[in-house]
Amino acid sequence: MNRVSIQAEDFDPAVELAALEASGGGGVASFTGIVRGEGGLVALELEHYPAMTMAQVERIVAEASDRWPLLGVRVIHRFGRLEPGERIVFVGTASRHRTAALEACAFLIDWLKSRAPFWKKEHFADRTEWVEARVEDDAKAESWKR
Amino acid sequence: MNRVSIQAEDFDPAVELAALEASGGGGVASFTGIVRGEGGLVALELEHYPAMTMAQVERIVAEASDRWPLLGVRVIHRFGRLEPGERIVFVGTASRHRTAALEACAFLIDWLKSRAPFWKKEHFADRTEWVEARVEDDAKAESWKR
């Protein structure tokens, strides 16, 4: 019931939620990341490491399934050029228990931030800039360590 | 941008997510509760305290908005007779920051469990049974106290 997609195309959270709702659990949690259009951002460009990305995200999903009793996990991460308001990432989890679904969802998005081989470049009208990793993101991911 | 509905009718999480995605934040978190069909459950009957429910849930939402920088909150709680697989509750949050969206979503569902005036009765083929409040649910809600 676990599925990972790394894709350029947009996705439909409704379709993903419906599949998770049908997995027989009592709770479905989701997180959708959206490109913020702040500071005059024109577009975000996401580069990734194709040979590594899928395997790495699947490892993160397996770790989540190991730690929480999940009935389904769905991760979608986009790459390429994305404009403000566009979806970047989706994490959905289904479990018999709400806490498991919510915690696993938070864990997955924290780990994607600091362990999935993606890099973001911001395009403004007059310049481009690589997004710097945030120390807090790394700390967040570390905080899940057992 | 905060909206609460207490209703008998089903709802469409896709519509709710779309509205939250449009709120300008970088992250949208959601939790959907579903009736589990375990132990031969035929239906769940949800009773509530109409004069109190809306005001109480709005207080909980206001508390969440006070504690996290949220751009939008959506809570839907159903009452009446619900069959296995049907949605009971939806909590959606939008924020600039993923952690705020996820934490507020977890806070809201924990508080709905132990502070919203709803009571669940389980209908089986041969008997009915009022669901007992779980000590863990109360502990979960208490754990958010500042």
Added chain:
Amino acid sequence: MADLTLVYFAWVREAIGRDEERVERPAADATVATLIAALAARGGGYAEAFARPDRLRAALDQHFVPMDSPIGDAKELAIFPPVTGG
């Protein structure tokens, strides 16, 4: 002074056999707990519903209150089991 409206939910309602009733306003120093004890003394469904006060919760005018709260001039007292929403 106006009467007090009592409202019941879940198995409290079922044991008593009604969802609402009006009672004479209790004495000025009455608390939720003393009123519940007085109701339990009616016997029958009341005795059954209120046999274990630790399993009950209350709201005065739609706000949760502890059992030792004075009823004061509240208009509505709700008595019910711990909630199970969400």
Added chain:
Amino acid sequence: MADLTLVYFAWVREAIGRDEERVERPAADATVATLIAALAARGGGYAEAFARPDRLRAALDQHFVPMDSPIGDAKELAIFPPVTGG
């Protein structure tokens, strides 16, 4: 023994001006860090990309590794800034 493929991402790739190249396999005791130092010594974009090793991360055969990891018989070494996905 086969060559080693180097792959670069984000500003490392941009500074060097290519996303992939093959190099002669380094000595048996070489680590990621010693190879990066050797590459930096080429000057130009390499010196620029590898000026601050603390800002770099690496993966050997698609697994994150610390900078002091021996390269061993890995086929691919990726060098990149800290990731910013999610």
